[in-house]
Structure formats: C-alpha cells, structure tokens
Amino acid sequence: VGIIAATVSFVPLSTSAHVDALFDGSVSCVVLLDRAFNFIRVNQAYAAACGRALEDFEGRNHFDLYPSDARAIFEQVVASGRPYRAAARPFLFPDAPERGMTYWDLALTPIVDEQGDVEFLLLSLSDVTDHVLTRHRLEESEAQLRALAGSLQARLEAERAHLARELHDELGQALTVVRLGLMSAAVDCAECPRSEAVTAPVRTMMRRIDEAAHTVQRLTTWLRPAMLDESGLIAAVEAEAASWQSYGRLRCRVRGTLPPGCLEPALDIALFRIVQEALTNVVRHAEASLAVVSCRVVGRSVVITIRDNGRGVDARVSTRRNALGLAGMRERAVLAGGAFDVRRRRRRGTVVTVSVPLRGERQAPL
Numbered sequence: 001v002g003i004i005a006a007t008v009s010f011v012p013l014s015t016s017a018h019v020d021a022l023f024d025g026s027v028s029c030v031v032l033l034d035r036a037f038n039f040i041r042v043n044q045a046y047a048a049a050c051g052r053a054l055e056d057f058e059g060r061n062h063f064d065l066y067p068s069d070a071r072a073i074f075e076q077v078v079a080s081g082r083p084y085r086a087a088a089r090p091f092l093f094p095d096a097p098e099r100g101m102t103y104w105d106l107a108l109t110p111i112v113d114e115q116g117d118v119e120f121l122l123l124s125l126s127d128v129t130d131h132v133l134t135r136h137r138l139e140e141s142e143a144q145l146r147a148l149a150g151s152l153q154a155r156l157e158a159e160r161a162h163l164a165r166e167l168h169d170e171l172g173q174a175l176t177v178v179r180l181g182l183m184s185a186a187v188d189c190a191e192c193p194r195s196e197a198v199t200a201p202v203r204t205m206m207r208r209i210d211e212a213a214h215t216v217q218r219l220t221t222w223l224r225p226a227m228l229d230e231s232g233l234i235a236a237v238e239a240e241a242a243s244w245q246s247y248g249r250l251r252c253r254v255r256g257t258l259p260p261g262c263l264e265p266a267l268d269i270a271l272f273r274i275v276q277e278a279l280t281n282v283v284r285h286a287e288a289s290l291a292v293v294s295c296r297v298v299g300r301s302v303v304i305t306i307r308d309n310g311r312g313v314d315a316r317v318s319t320r321r322n323a324l325g326l327a328g329m330r331e332r333a334v335l336a337g338g339a340f341d342v343r344r345r346r347r348r349g350t351v352v353t354v355s356v357p358l359r360g361e362r363q364a365p366l
C-alpha cells in the first residue's frame with residue numbers, strides 16, 4: 001500500500017506520473033475500482049466529499065460502503081465495456097443521512113486488459129448538489145409566482161365582470177329611467193308658455209345622459225365583453241376587431257371557427273385578452289393596414305394567430321424587461337397550459353401565435 005501525497009493506492013500498482021497528477025490535481029472526485037468494485041485508489045477530493053479519511057477506503061468494497069441501486073449500472077459497464085455518464089444523479093449517504101439528498105455528475109469509464117476484459121473502473125464525480133438545490137428552489141418560486149399570477153388574474157377578471165354587471169344593471173338602468181323622465185317632462189312642457197326655457201336645458205341634459213350611457217356601455221364592454229358570455233369567443237373577437245377598425249385606417253378581419261364548448265372555462269377571457277392586447281399592439285406599433293385574426297383547432301389545441309402587414313416586430317423584443325404586454329400574453333398562455341410566440345413574418349409584418357389545449361386535453365393542473 002502506497003500513500004502518495006493526496007491519494008492512496010491500496011494495491012501495488014505501477015502508475016505513471018501522469019496518473020498521479022490526474023488523481024492528485026483533480027478538483028473532481030476520482031476513484032479507481034477493480035472489476036468487483038473494490039477500492040484501488042481514491043483521491044483526497046473523494047475522501048473529503050465522503051467525509052472520510054483516505055485510509056477508510058482501504059480493502060473496502062464500494063457497494064459495502066455505499067449500497068445503492070447504482071450497482072446495476074456498474075455491473076452493466078463491466079459486462080458491456082461501454083462507459084456510462086449521468087448528470088445530477090441523486091444519492092443519499094447511508095452513513096450521513098442528515099446531509100439530505102445529494103446530486104452528482106458522474107462518469108464511469110472501463111479500463112480493459114490485453115484480452116479486452118474490463119479490469120478496472122475509473123469513477124469520476126462532481127458534487128452538483130448546490131446547483132440542483134438552487135434550481136429546485138428557483139423552479140419552486142417560479143411555480144409559486146405563476147400560481148399567484150394565475151389567481152390574481154382570475155380575481156381581476158371576476159372583479160371586472162362584477163363591476164361590468166353593476167355598471168350595466170345599476171348605472172345603465174338609472175340613466176335610462178332619468179332619460180325617460182326627462183323626455184316625458186319635455187313632452188308635458190311642450191304646451192306650456194315659455195316651454196323653450198324648459199326644453200332647451202332638458203335637451204342638453206338628455207344629450208349628456210346619452211354620452212354618459214355611451215361611456216357606461218364602453219366601460220362595461222372593456223371590463224367584460226358581454227358578447228363573450230352571450231355568443232362566444234369568435235363573436236367577441238369580431239366585435240373587438242370591428243371596434244378597432246372604426247377608429248382608423250386599419251382593416252381588421254377575423255377568420256375561422258371554433259366548435260362550441262371546445263375551451264376550458266375561463267380560457268375564453270384569457271384568449272380574448274391576448275387578442276385584445278395583440279390588436280392594441282398592431283394599432284400602436286405596427287403601422288399596418290391589415291390585421292387578420294384566425295382561430296382554428298389544430299390537433300388537440302386551439303390555435304389563434306394575429307397577423308399584420310406592418311413594419312415587423314424587433315427580434316430582440318421578447319427579452320426586453322419593460323415589454324409587459326407581450327409578457328402578459330405569454331403568461332396567460334402558459335397559465336392555460338399552452339404556448340405563445342411572437343415573430344417577424346418572412347416578408348412583412350408580425351405574427352403572434354397562441355395555442356392552448358382543447359377542453360379535457362390539458363396535461364398538468366394549473
């Protein structure tokens with residue numbers, strides 16, 4: 001048995017300076033095993049990672065010290081003579097369970113003798129526990145944030161729907177009643193002397209009431225498009241497209257159909273908001289003369305695209321931190337178990353694509 005600097009070799013082995021340097025100088029754990037998995041040589045990095053002294057490995061078998069289901073893999077490497085690699089393989093130290101689950105990148109390389117039989121195995125390991133745990137924590141907090149965003153979104157839409165109902169039912173009806181009252185007062189006064197003194201301000205009031213009713217109507221639709229509940233997503237998108245068209249020079253077309261009941265509940269409003277934001281972007285940024293919204297079922301998904309023939313979106317836009325409109329669209333699509341993409345079209349303009357699973361086809365819960 002020869003102890004060489006930071007490594008130990010448990011059987012007399014003719015080694016070169018290169019091999020010694022590889023063991024001693026490596027920051028990774030390096031272990032040489034015989035074909036029955038007895039330790040032949042380990043380096044200091046391995047002993048330290050195991051919380052042991054170099055001598056503790058002498059005359060020991062790897063799987064006596066560390067029983068694990070990895071034995072089948074080691075046996076396979078001996079039988080096949082083919083190396084094995086794995087990333088972030090979990091391992092629980094039986095002699096130190098308080099360390100919790102640890103994770104290792106590993107490479108197991110067979111060393112063959114002159115007959116081509118596996119004589120030794122070189123095991124190289126890197127402790128990636130910190131990386132894996134950090135990634136788990138990040139994934140967890142991302143999932144929490146997503147769940148929070150989802151519930152905030154749902155609450156926001158519920159509150160908007162409630163406000164829309166209140167505005168429509170209470171304020172809208174009150175304005176109608178006041179208008180009717182004013183109209184009948186104007187009719188009653190028509191025969192009165194100096195009737196003009198009364199009817200002129202009444203007409204002004206009625207005009208103001210009409211404006212207020214129009215504002216209530218606009219706000220109600222913005223808060224919760226009644227069309228969505230009454231006639232479905234396509235009709236609501238058509239109404240939205242028509243309203244954009246009425247503002248300026250943009251022609252806005254809606255193509256395709258969706259079978260009734262093909263969307264999970266609450267997805268219609270999410271898709272409507274995506275189309276609404278995409279059309280807002282076309283009007284604000286695209287300098288386009290035509291926008292086409294198309295809705296169809298492709299395989300097991302509902303796919304909606306919003307194309308325009310404008311100047312085309314900047315390729316780097318999706319990485320911009322303040323691109324909240326696009327981020328919101330992507331978030332809504334991902335929350336729905338779907339996907340979102342925005343890209344410059346080959347010849348001209350931009351295409352936004354959102355796809356969500358058909359009702360009952362969703363893989364994972366929210």
Ligand SMILES: Nc1ncnc2c1ncn2[C@@H]1O[C@H](COP(=O)(O)OP(=O)(O)OP(=O)(O)O)[C@@H](O)[C@H]1O
Nearest residue numbers: 281282285286310312313317323324325326327350
């Ligand atoms: N259809 C489009 N054509 C050309 N550029 C677009 C189009 N849609 C988006 N963009 C570009 O992408 C950027 C990001 O869009 P995004 O909707 O995220 O933000 P925004 O519209 O600038 O602001 P807001 O947060 O109010 O939506 C826009 O500023 C614009 O430069």
Ligand SMILES: [Mg+2]
Nearest residue numbers: 280281325326
């Ligand atoms: Mg926007």
